[in-house]
Amino acid sequence: MNQQVGTLLDAHPGEGPGGRVPRPRAEHPADRSPALARLGETLRILVIESDAHVGETLTRRLRRHGYETFSVATGEAALDEYRSADLVLLDPELPDLDGLEVCRAIRAASEVPIIAVSAVAGELDRVLGLQAGADDYVVEPYGFRELTARIEAVMRRARPAVRPTAQVITSGPLTIDPDLREVRLGGRRIDVTRKEFDLLHLLASRPEKVVSRKQLMAQVWEDSWSRPGRTIDTHVSSLRGKLGSADWIITVRGVGFRFGQA
Structure with missing residues (x-):
């Protein structure tokens, strides 16, 4: 060094x-x-x-x-x-x-x-x-x-x-399939962007934990250096709208976000 x-x-x-x-x-x-x-x-x-x-x-x-x-x-x-x-x-x-x-x-x-x-x-x-x-x-x-x-x-x-298949995440009426990259709510498919899916899947895979903005930038946007601006908030807002409730993604002020349940 x-x-x-x-x-x-x-x-x-x-x-x-x-x-x-x-x-x-x-x-x-x-x-x-x-x-x-x-x-x-x-x-x-x-x-x-x-x-x-x-x-x-x-x-x-x-x-x-x-x-x-x-x-x-x-x-x-x-x-x-x-x-x-x-x-x-x-x-x-x-x-x-x-x-x-x-x-x-x-x-x-x-x-x-x-x-x-x-x-x-x-x-x-x-x-x-x-x-x-x-x-x-x-x-x-x-x-x-x-x-x-x-x-x-x-x-x-x-x-x-390394796993041959990724685990499907189910929470109440919400289903997230990482292999198909598909989100369903009450059996109805929800159209989400690639980043929206990655963000939702990351939060849902850690249901009991708060994921920091820095972690989201690093793992979803593959960017460890930029300051998290409005990008994350914009995607969270869009996801909440598509899922019909803000309760699916809970804001933890000053830290980041965690997965919730509507």
């Missing part, structure tokens, strides 16, 4: 020494669920490594061990490519963007497993890497067998999160 880590953590989220860190691209055509690779499928690994020689060597060795591997050398390229990976190996020292912020940006929009690989071995650096969203932290120099063992261990933890 570089010496500017402390400053970055105290600064406005998403701002690095060179300015605003680009947020992950939404609606990438290669969007995949995290830990997509299953038994019999080849694990696809993205290597984010600033040193071209190191990145090429690591990529070549991973391929020899049966992994499908591709590499990039910058944070900007990483934010373009991570969605097509089943696992990310991240060098925190990148030439253009702060590696911690790249890690946070990926984690805010995806659950793809991330292993930080760094020559910096300090306890604080490892803690900051894990807090930024990395699933593991490997210190260079490392044994290649150790790295592959850590990859397998991280993937074992990630795979149970």
Whole structure:
């Protein structure tokens, strides 16, 4: 980690020494669920490594061990490519963007497993890497067998999160089907936009919890950096109108929203 880590953590989220860190691209055509690779499928690994020689060597060795591997050398390229990976190996020292912020940006929009690989071995650096969203932290120099063992261990933890089908949510007359992306009220289909569906489904999947505006921006709009303006309120108002009652979505002032029942 570089010496500017402390400053970055105290600064406005998403701002690095060179300015605003680009947020992950939404609606990438290669969007995949995290830990997509299953038994019999080849694990696809993205290597984010600033040193071209190191990145090429690591990529070549991973391929020899049966992994499908591709590499990039910058944070900007990483934010373009991570969605097509089943696992990310991240060098925190990148030439253009702060590696911690790249890690946070990926984690805010995806659950793809991330292993930080760094020559910096300090306890604080490892803690900051894990807090930024990395699933593991490997210190260079490392044994290649150790790295592959850590990859397998991280993937074992990630795979149970993958479900063949998503659960239909029912609350009184309201039914939300995430597979069909369909909302029905009393058996009647309610036409909702993509963002309206995502917002309603997120709230309904956590019926006992308040979801903050920041969480909604990160998970529905895939934007961890912008301040929540009127966008969320506009979508909430539209949903309440379509559902015929404000009681389906309860405003918790100063915090966010929670799912209710009309």
